[in-house]
Amino acid sequence: MDINAYNRLVDSGLRPSTQRLAIMSYLLGHRTHPTVEDVFQGVVTEVPTLSRTTVYNTLRLFSEHKAAQMITIDDHHVCYDGDIHPHVHFLCRECGRVFDLMDEKAPKLKRPVTRDGNLIDEAQLYYKGVCKECLEKEKENNKNKIA
Amino acid sequence: MDINAYNRLVDSGLRPSTQRLAIMSYLLGHRTHPTVEDVFQGVVTEVPTLSRTTVYNTLRLFSEHKAAQMITIDDHHVCYDGDIHPHVHFLCRECGRVFDLMDEKAPKLKRPVTRDGNLIDEAQLYYKGVCKECLEKEKENNKNKIA
DNA sequence: ATGGGTGCAAAGGATTTGCAACATT
DNA sequence: AATGTTGCAAATCCTTTGCACCCAT
Numbered sequence: 001m002d003i004n005a006y007n008r009l010v011d012s013g014l015r016p017s018t019q020r021l022a023i024m025s026y027l028l029g030h031r032t033h034p035t036v037e038d039v040f041q042g043v044v045t046e047v048p049t050l051s052r053t054t055v056y057n058t059l060r061l062f063s064e065h066k067a068a069q070m071i072t073i074d075d076h077h078v079c080y081d082g083d084i085h086p087h088v089h090f091l092c093r094e095c096g097r098v099f100d101l102m103d104e105k106a107p108k109l110k111r112p113v114t115r116d117g118n119l120i121d122e123a124q125l126y127y128k129g130v131c132k133e134c135l136e137k138e139k140e141n142n143k144n145k146i147a
Numbered sequence: 148m149d150i151n152a153y154n155r156l157v158d159s160g161l162r163p164s165t166q167r168l169a170i171m172s173y174l175l176g177h178r179t180h181p182t183v184e185d186v187f188q189g190v191v192t193e194v195p196t197l198s199r200t201t202v203y204n205t206l207r208l209f210s211e212h213k214a215a216q217m218i219t220i221d222d223h224h225v226c227y228d229g230d231i232h233p234h235v236h237f238l239c240r241e242c243g244r245v246f247d248l249m250d251e252k253a254p255k256l257k258r259p260v261t262r263d264g265n266l267i268d269e270a271q272l273y274y275k276g277v278c279k280e281c282l283e284k285e286k287e288n289n290k291n292k293i294a
Numbered sequence: 295a296t297g298g299g300t301g302c303a304a305a306g307g308a309t310t311t312g313c314a315a316c317a318t319t
Numbered sequence: 320a321a322t323g324t325t326g327c328a329a330a331t332c333c334t335t336t337g338c339a340c341c342c343a344t
Contacts, residue, residue, distance in 0.1 A: 054299085090267065103263075132264030
């Protein structure tokens with residue numbers, strides 16, 4: 001039993017059902033920004049009756065309760081993050097993976113602020129480009145071409 | 148004939164067909180962060196044979212060529228922006244509209260940079276919250292409740 | 295027994311694809 | 320003629336909804 005997952009749920013005002021615990025536990029244990037499908041595949045082995053519906057509903061619930069973050073950098077690339085502290089994300093356009101950039105200064109918004117009369121309570125900063133690994137693969141391919 | 152639309156296309160290496168000109172012209176003339184459907188509805192009156200397929204393909208083409216920005220703040224809220232200078236976006240969760248926050252300092256990335264071996268060539272910062280108008284509507288509703 | 299949680303099947307939407315027609319060089 | 324562009328129809332994919340069942344209180 002994952003005490004961290006349990007606490008996150010209870011602290012967020014969510015009842016810790018089997019499925020919710022398993023999904024939250026997966027999120028906390030896989031800091032790879034999984035998609036809905038990733039979560040489903042990862043958890044269904046443990047909770048064989050799990051349905052995609054529940055994963056959809058549960059992840060939405062989590063993000064509504066700020067028990068997890070929904071990240072939508074790109075069309076066709078919705079993923080989730082159990083880390084609810086503000087941090088910067090980086091999407092590799094080649095492999096589609098999302099990385100955390102821990103050293104980057106993330107926009108902080110501890111409390112909602114008002115700007116031009118608008119109430120702002122959430123901020124997201126992300127970068128796009130090509131990750132180290134994909135860059136190296138590209139280099140390899142170029143070498144091979146020349147050789 | 149919209150010379151700005153024309154130039155943007157040619158500068159981006161895109162052939163200025165009737166449809167592309169009309170779509171780019173719409174983008175440049177409507178700084179409201181229109182969705183694909185918005186663009187379609189706005190342009191079809193002018194180019195009656197226009198199809199949604201073409202709008203999809205064309206907007207994707209634009210963003211691939213950096214002739215426009217695709218903005219995906221939220222799941223189910225993909226929109227486009229003819230303004231290709233970096234600026235901060237603000238999504239109102241109530242009405243779903245996206246605003247520009249011009250006074251905010253946007254992350255600048257004139258040239259691609261390397262960070263931890265990753266090549267970063269694009270940055271997006273956005274805020275979420277409730278816009279001025281929706282806040283005022285809420286206030287109105289509360290007043291009425293009390294009265 | 296009551297309310298919340300789950301999961302199936304179906305519906306709903308948004309986006310892409312295959313392909314034929316068309317325009318432009 | 321050759322290439323690039325458009326647009327219809329269909330396919331696909333992702334996500335939500337309606338509803339019945341189930342579990343826990």
